[in-house]
Amino acid sequence: xxxxxxxxxxxxxxxxxxxxxxxxxxxxxxxxxxxxxxxxxxxxxxxxxxxxxxxxxxxxxxxxxxxxxxxxxxxxxxxxxxxxxxxxxxxxxxxxxxxxx
Amino acid sequence: xxxxxxxxxxxxxxxxxxxxxxxxxxxxxxxxxxxxxxxxxxxxxxxxxxxxxxxxxxxxxxxxxxxxxxxxxxxxxxxxxxxxxxxxxxxxxxxxxxxxxxxxxxxxxxxxxxxxxxxxxxxxxxxxxxxxxxxxxxxxxxxxxxxxxxxxxxxxxxxxxxxxxxxxxxxxxxxxxxxxxxxxxxxxxxxxxxxxxxxxxxxxxxxxxxxxxxxxxxxxxxxxxxxxxxxxxxxxxxxxxxxxxxxxxxxxxxxxxxxxxxxxxxxxxxxxxxxxxxxxxxxxxxxxxxxxxxxxxxxxxxxxxxxxxxxxxxxxxxxxxxxxxxxxxxxxxxxxxxxxxxxxxxxxxxxxxxxxxxxxxxxxxxxxxxxxxxxxxxxxxxxxxxxxxxxxxxxxxxxxxxxxxxxxxxxxxxxxxxxxxxxxxxxxxxxxxxxxxxxxxxxxxxxxxxxxxxxxxxxxxxxxxxxxxxxxxxxxxxxxxxxxxxxxxxxxxxxxxxxxxxxxxxxxxxxxxxxxxxxxxxxxxxxxxx
Numbered sequence: 320x321x322x323x324x325x326x327x328x329x330x331x332x333x334x335x336x337x338x339x340x341x342x343x344x345x346x347x348x349x350x351x352x353x354x355x356x357x358x359x360x361x362x363x364x365x366x367x368x369x370x371x372x373x374x375x376x377x378x379x380x381x382x383x384x385x386x387x388x389x390x391x392x393x394x395x396x397x398x399x400x401x402x403x404x405x406x407x408x409x410x411x412x413x414x415x416x417x418x419x420x
Numbered sequence: 421x422x423x424x425x426x427x428x429x430x431x432x433x434x435x436x437x438x439x440x441x442x443x444x445x446x447x448x449x450x451x452x453x454x455x456x457x458x459x460x461x462x463x464x465x466x467x468x469x470x471x472x473x474x475x476x477x478x479x480x481x482x483x484x485x486x487x488x489x490x491x492x493x494x495x496x497x498x499x500x501x502x503x504x505x506x507x508x509x510x511x512x513x514x515x516x517x518x519x520x521x522x523x524x525x526x527x528x529x530x531x532x533x534x535x536x537x538x539x540x541x542x543x544x545x546x547x548x549x550x551x552x553x554x555x556x557x558x559x560x561x562x563x564x565x566x567x568x569x570x571x572x573x574x575x576x577x578x579x580x581x582x583x584x585x586x587x588x589x590x591x592x593x594x595x596x597x598x599x600x601x602x603x604x605x606x607x608x609x610x611x612x613x614x615x616x617x618x619x620x621x622x623x624x625x626x627x628x629x630x631x632x633x634x635x636x637x638x639x640x641x642x643x644x645x646x647x648x649x650x651x652x653x654x655x656x657x658x659x660x661x662x663x664x665x666x667x668x669x670x671x672x673x674x675x676x677x678x679x680x681x682x683x684x685x686x687x688x689x690x691x692x693x694x695x696x697x698x699x700x701x702x703x704x705x706x707x708x709x710x711x712x713x714x715x716x717x718x719x720x721x722x723x724x725x726x727x728x729x730x731x732x733x734x735x736x737x738x739x740x741x742x743x744x745x746x747x748x749x750x751x752x753x754x755x756x757x758x759x760x761x762x763x764x765x766x767x768x769x770x771x772x773x774x775x776x777x778x779x780x781x782x783x784x785x786x787x788x789x790x791x792x793x794x795x796x797x798x799x800x801x802x803x804x805x806x807x808x809x810x811x812x813x814x815x816x817x818x819x820x821x822x823x824x825x826x827x828x829x830x831x832x833x834x835x836x837x838x839x840x841x842x843x844x845x846x847x848x849x850x851x852x853x854x855x856x857x858x859x860x861x862x863x864x865x866x867x868x869x870x871x872x873x874x875x876x877x878x879x880x881x882x883x884x885x886x887x888x889x890x891x892x893x894x895x896x897x898x899x900x901x902x903x904x905x906x907x908x909x910x911x912x913x914x915x916x917x918x919x920x921x922x923x924x925x926x927x928x929x930x931x932x933x934x935x936x937x938x939x940x941x942x943x944x945x946x947x948x949x950x
Contacts, residue, residue: 328932332933337940348503352503355495355498355502359669363488364662366649366662367652367662367665370648370649373648374647380626380628380646381625382646382647384484385487388484388488391494392494392711395494395495395497395498396707399699399700403696403697406696413941417942
């Protein structure tokens with residue numbers, strides 16, 4: 320811990336490499352968050368206010384409401400997977416920022 | 421079976437007690453937990469009585485609408501993964517307040533954060549203890565001397581022992597064992613359900629879609645349990661259902677990221693990368709578990725029929741008894757009990773860490789952190805006190821619905837904790853006044869709205885049993901059972917307005933350092949050698 324007390328944080332923050340990393344991260348996180356929040360809240364909105372639509376049977380007795388709910392699980396897993404892949408690149412960029420400093 | 425679990429976990433506690441060598445070991449397991457271990461532990465911390473007993477019961481009685489809880493509780497982890505986990509690990513030390521205190525004035529912020537942490541933990545814990553008490557009572561119904569009061573007290577004492585002697589390391593291992601047990605039990609029970617339908621999904625779903633049973637008024641009805649609307653439909657809730665469902669969704673998705681016992685788990689791993697890996701592990705396990713709740717819940721609905729389910733919290737154990745006999749029933753009950761015990765232990769440690777680290781050391785002693793061993797001692801005493809308060813409240817509230825209390829905890833966490841955490845990481849102008857105001861308004865508004873909601877207020881007819889009557893006999897002032905849709909925005913507004921009202925130049929100046937730490941991990945707390 321003590322060795323970091325002498326770190327010039329403002330200098331690192333001003334590094335173009337750090338600024339670029341932060342911009343990339345923010346862009347990804349903001350768009351991913353908007354996507355999953357919209358995808359998730361579509362479910363209660365559709366189920367709550369458009370029940371007739373959601374009760375439509377797709378195949379057998381399986382209806383749209385159940386399929387959409389199930390799809391949320393796969394959406395969450397896929398997004399988590401994409402995030403992990405993307406974040407691995409950020410780790411490399413972050414290590415570079417520390418090294419530059 | 422049940423005794424074996426208790427003995428095994430006590431063994432771990434003894435082993436962990438020997439390895440505890442300081443505050444970092446006690447509160448954060450020496451930051452030595454690996455990614456998949458922490459993933460299992462997060463899952464173990466999260467899949468509580470509300471998930472296992474509550475959701476399966478909810479699906480068994482309300483069909484599709486119960487499944488909505490499962491969906492929300494998994495998607496919630498995206499908030500944790502994308503927004504919270506890594507910056508939190510990089511900046512903090514033991515508690516949520518570390519992050520807030522980083523660039524704000526520590527004393528008021530820590531005092532408020534500690535208050536909200538303890539409130540959320542206690543609400544959550546009381547719910548778990550009520551569930552455990554009811555379960556143990558059902559399991560050991562041959563013992564007439566074992567009253568619900570004694571069952572609740574027993575659970576409480578056991579869990580305090582784990583936390584007081586074992587600290588975070590023992591708690592982590594209890595979570596891991598419990599997660600494995602719970603998954604095994606759930607998978608096995610799901611297989612038994614499918615066996616009942618000759619392993620034919622067509623037959624299973626046909627049965628769910630045409631379910632004939634006797635409803636509360638004694639009339640035989642046939643319903644499609646795959647269709648939404650049995651709990652939150654506009655026609656069964658005076659039109660408020662859809663809004664209530666949306667409000668519930670908000671609390672579920674944003675509440676998880678404010679739950680203190682989940683947040684502290686990210687301090688037990690070596691770095692932010694491991695924190696990320698552990699969230700992904702947790703998402704895989706929790707996701708599979710929640711998909712399986714379909715089999716448990718719909719299985720109980722189709723095989724047992726809703727009119728034969730004693731109480732909604734007992735659907736899963738009853739199904740186990742029907743399909744697998746008394747031995748499997750004992751196993752499932754032991755799993756449910758282990759579930760509760762593990763969650764309670766996790767809650768106690770986060771509450772006691774918060775009190776010892778935030779309130780005792782940093783508020784009462786002005787942040788002179790020169791005596792970590794004293795901090796550990798205070799945490800142990802707090803564990804005793806929090807345990808005693810929860811036992812007392814659980815005995816008093818033993819007839820209150822468990823899912824309601826857990827929902828309250830999520831709503832409070834989403835309204836009080838989440839706004840200040842997010843703003844602290846991502847907003848430069850966030851100030852001490854904003855943090856204190858945000859925490860206070862979020863905490864107060866969510867609790868007040870719940871008191872004014874139909875959960876606590878309502879006029880019962882004379883035929884309703886005394887134990888099931890509403891606590892306040894008057895028409896509800898607030899129409900929704902879930903306060904999130906109002907209280908979460910209020911929490912955010914209060915935090916933003918507070919920050920704009922009183923700017924804090926030194927907090928803004930420190931934002932550069934916070935950004936660098938949060939996004940590069942430079943200067944983060946390191947693993948301590950065991």
